[in-house]
Amino acid sequence: MSKINDILSPFTAWKNLVKEPVTIKEPLKREAAPRYRGFHKNDIETCIGCGTCESICQNAAIDLVPVEGIETKDGDSGLRPRIDYGRCCWCALCVDMCTTNSLSLSNHFKWVDTDPEVFRFTPGVDKKEWDNEEAGWKKPGSNYELYSKERTHMPELKPDNRDKSFIEIVQGYSKEQAMEEADRCVECGICVATCPAHMGIPEYIKAIRNDDLNEGLRILYDTNPLPEICGRICTHKCETVCSVGHQGDPLSIRWLKRYIADQNPSENYKQILETENMQKNGKKVAIIGSGPSGLSAAHYLALMGYECTIFEKLPQAGGMMRYGIPEYRLPYESIDKDVNYILSLGVEIKYNVTVGKDITLEDLNKQFDAVFSGTGLHLGRSTRIPGTDHPNVYQAVDLLRDIVLGNEVPVMKKIVVIGGGNVAMDITRSLARLQNQKFGKVDTLATSLESENEMPADREEVIEAREEYAIVEPGWGPVSIEMEDGKIKGLNVVKCVSVFDENRRFSPKFDENQTNFFAADMVVESIGQGMDLTYLPENIKENLKMDNRGRIVVNADFQSSLGWLFVGGDIIQGPDVIHGIANGHKAAMGIDKFLNNR
Amino acid sequence: MKTSKRFKINEDRSLFPPKNKDGKIDVDLSSGKYLKLWHGPQHPGITGNMSLELTVLGDEVMDCETHVGYLHRGFEKLMERRKYIQCFPIVCRVAVPEPDFNEYCFASGLEELAGIEVPEAAQWLRTLVLEMARLQSFLMWIGGQSGAFGMGVIGQWSIYLRDLVLDRFEELTGGRIYHMYIIPGGVRGLLPDGFRKRMEETLKTIDTFMVDIDKVMFNNAVFKKRSVGMGYIDPEWIYQFGITGPNARAAGVPNDVRKDFPYLKYAELDFEPVVGKDSDIYTRADVRRRDLLLSVDLIRQIMARIPDEGDIKAPTPNVLHWKVPQGETYRRAECSRGEYGYYMVSDGSEYPRRINVRGPSYTHAVALLEKMIINTNISDVAGLMVSLHTYPPEIER
Amino acid sequence: MTMKNNFEHIAQQFDITNVVAQRSDLTLLTVPSDKAASLITHLRDYEGYKHLVLLTAVDWIEQNQFQLTYLLSNPFKKVDVAVRTFIDREKAEITSIHHLWEQAATYQRELREMFGINFPGSPRVDKPFILEGWDQIPPYRRDFDTKKYSEETYFPRPGRETNDPREYMKKKLYPNED
Secondary structure, three states: OOOHHHHHHHHHHHHHHHOOOOOOOOHHHOOOOOOOOOOEEEOOOOOOOOOHHHHHOOOOOEEEEEOOOOOOEOOEOOEEEEEEOOOOOOOOHHHHHOOOOOEEEOOOOOOOOOOHHHHEEOEOOEOOOOOOOOOOOOOOOOOOOOOOOOOOOOOEOOHHHHOOOOOOOEOOOOHHHHHHHHOOOOOOOHHHHHOOOOOOHHHHHHHHHOOOHHHHHHHHHHHOOOHHHHHHHOOOHHHHHOHHHHOOOOOOHHHHHHHHHHHOOHHHHHHHOOOOOOOOOOOEEEEEOOOHHHHHHHHHHHHOOOEEEEEOOOOOOOOHHHHOOOOOOOOHHHHHHHHHHHHHOOOEEEOOOOEOOOEOHHHHHHHOOEEEEOOOOOEEOOOOOOOOOOOOEEEHHHHHHHHHHOOOOOOOOOEEEEOOOHHHHHHHHHHHHHHHHHHOOOOEEEEEOOOHHHOOOOHHHHHHHHHOOOEEEEOEEEEEEEEEOOEEEEEEEEEEEEEEOOOOOEEEEEEEEEEEEEEOOEEEEOOOEEOOOOOOOHHHHOOOOEOOOOOEOOOOOOEOOOOOEEEOHHHOOOOOHHHHHHHHHHHHHHHHHHHHHO | OOOOOOOOOOOOHHHOOOEOOOOOEOOOHHHOOEEEEEEOOOOOOOOOOOEEEEEEEOOEEEEEEEEOOOOOOOHHHHHHHOOHHHHHHHHOOOOOOOOHHHHHHHHHHHHHHHOOOOOHHHHHHHHHHHHHHHHHHHHHHHHHHHHHOOOHHHHHHHHHHHHHHHHHHHHHHOOOOOOOOEEOOEEOOOOOOOHHHHHHHHHHHHHHHHHHHHHHHHOOHHHHHHHOOOOOOOOOHHHHOOOOOHHHHOOOOOOOHHHHOOOOOHHHOOOOOOOOOOOOHHHHHHHHHHHHHHHHHHHHHHHHHOOOOOOOEOOOOOHHHOOOOOEEEEEEEEEOOEEEEEEEEEOOOOOEEEEEEEOOHHHHHHHHHHHHOOOOEHHHHHHHHHHOOOOOHHHHO | OOHHHOOHHHHHHHOOEEEEEEEOOEEEEEOOOOOHHHHHHHHHHOOOOOEEEEEEEEEEHHHOEEEEEEEEEEOOOOEEEEEEEEEEOOOOEOOOOOOOOOOHHHHHHHHHHHOOOEOOOOOOOOOOOOOOOOOOOOOOOOOOOHHHHHHHHOOOOOOOOOOOHHHHHHHHHOOOOO
């Protein structure tokens, strides 16, 4: 039997009759919590259309669509995400994964419309009432990351170990480091368009992740026959547009390329790249210059069956790669590994043969079906300031070449280098090492027109030069070289205020009141390079179309107006190794087209 | 098996058909004595969608067959086509009313296979979220249990309290029902500003209302008459049917995963499993009521110790291509209904090989119910069903 | 740990192989399919693994096998053991254990429906459990393609079209290059 308490106790519920009801009076006006996952917002200026949101969406709710008014350019695909609200589950993984932090959610949750098509919308482009509100889900802080933002550290020699010798500074990734770095890639593919050779970058990074380095090598050689070299000294324009780089460190694409090339031994190349049995098609092509463009053209022509002969002026192959880049950045064995593979395809290099002297261009035209010229920019330019005709004023390109040739290089106690690019840093650091070896101490100073932040040299080059006790003084313009008793005393400079005018044209402005003097025994000029086209005889030159700056004009196949002469490399585009490689590849395709249409 | 004491069932069962060995009777439908009744799938006595096919003789149930599958979304098959991080947004939808246990078991199974350790702050936050999930699940159940016996007003109160808890979820996790908060590696946010204050207010409101609910529901002659002595679960059946949670504890078997296989921060919290003695509907309700108050107390303990700052996620490999090492594991947690578990098998690729979800209702609502329901009155079927605290989504996933 | 976790004392009797100590309280072991039921009975009656946690199957289609996992738990010593056994995929059949645990009948019914594994004698094993009117192969098998099924059975709302950033940039920025 139930007790009397059990009958009376429920009546206490009646006290609620006099209480205030708890129902929300205006439910439609209720605002959600600040962190609520509501409708999408996108900052379309910051968004780069990388598509990482599309990859991670588990219900395939996101499409990338072109938007009127947003143009495709380097680092921005021009596409923007369009979200289908019939499929979205509002998990906000797209927001957490967004590489530029442009995608976010508002805390709005009410949207009523009679037209079902509006619920597939492009946030940021289709304007909505919640676009400018702050509240909503944003990527959490406190070390919440869905992929690693920090680059795997690359081991390098310390300054004390490297300032006396030309041993390679960068030591390369181990397998574990390479896997860690390759893991950071989000496979967006934006880097491919920026690479001048359009290398298959996401694919070879994936090959590293799958530990399939043979496949990686194949992918590299599809577009680039010099991976050992590029893996060390490429200008890595791809890394500047890497989408991970917007909120973290960009992928070390260059070091990963080096990892693949290093891990494959040269004996196995022919077997891995399936070039063991090469068929010749009977046609012959002559190539002038064994720099990147020449070697690349030779490689791709040889793959198509052409018999290629390279005419190289210097004793060894490589062009500016060997004779312009110091050994501590690019060791000779790496150059040899890449060149030897190309030689193994049946390409012949004739060393110490200068076209224009030992053999003429007309001879090449007669003996070969086509000619590719990649002679490069190997003449140094001079500032022509008073005093540059002194014998102790040198060109950086000449000194760099002499170091490699093993010739005697003049090294004096005090050296001043004029220039702010990578070549200037190369010669500065090379001379610093030689000074260390000869005198036991470094006294080299590099000065440039550009200020510290505008210097065209890579940041690491400047930092490492200073670590090696060279001095870098940016922001000065050379005025004259002072002499005393027929010997150089030093360089007079004046403060440079700006280098380019509003139209980005070279037009330096100086402040005459601020001057300086850098003491020196010898001066090295490194302000630019010029081409040497003296091998073109007059009768060929008058039929060759040139532009008003003296450069040969070529079509998209790098074919000059003389159909049998193809030109590429630094004299057309660059100056860059990767542009040379891309040009050589396209010229090889062009030569093939030209010879097959004849 | 004890029969109901209150309704004077004719103890002389000589008119009734004889039972065979497994306690069931041979039902001859053409005799006209029996009626097949379809109870559900939409019925106030079921917190979800499942139906019972009852064979009744008069108003006494002779045979029952459960029909599930109204909410089969094929999650286990879907997850085989999605990368691990893409499985994360869908696991919470397996057991709809109490989603956090799915997220936790999936995340911790994956962390165990991949060898990742979750930081301190994240573990506390996970414990908090799990206890809040149990709390709101019990509150919803109170509404269901009282509603099954016709006391609709208590459901209004408890759903209001649940709404307050959902408000706390909303500001902590960004969602009310599907929180998607416990991600493999950690959690997705720290406590927002003012959360402690508002949480304490919510808990105080719950405390006040629970006193009222105690008076109105548990000290209620009608409720007692309908539930005491009904729906008896024999302690012998606990392992036969895999009964866990309050259903088992009300039969006197003190199994509680938080004590037996401690996970997250439960080893540092101070509590004892809530046990009952008479294994009838009333005791199960009372065990759940005390379990609810225990959850409130645990939340207070957790809030006293939870840090305001710290790492919320351990570094994981890039989730877009996360290859999990080969292996198998089973992770369990104590949800409001019993032992919730995920059995995960990975084969070394980016996609799971097999994920099997073990929900407590799988055994409670199918095999156990079909046994318990024999000889109950039709009007008690709803109350009996809810007293087992079934959530059908986890039966058919 | 007690010798309950090592299973060395019964390893030879039941041909137990591949014992993996996954955690301190979870051991995985493999047993041939003809000895599985007797090992499970032994574990339940003599070793104290009274609680059947779950019974499920994994499809190893590459090896043409199903793996059945019986997860047992010892509620007194608080340890688990996962008994794994492999059966042939074409003739998928194994002894039923519904006589040990009444709940096993439900698991076996689901496995019959979803994987096509037969448990002769299990009550109502042929009756559909979750699906209604299913006429294709058991859906949890890996050769059942859910994407293909959904494309054939349902139709999506038209109007979705996506672009790959890399292909699009190629089309816009360097369309003539190879």
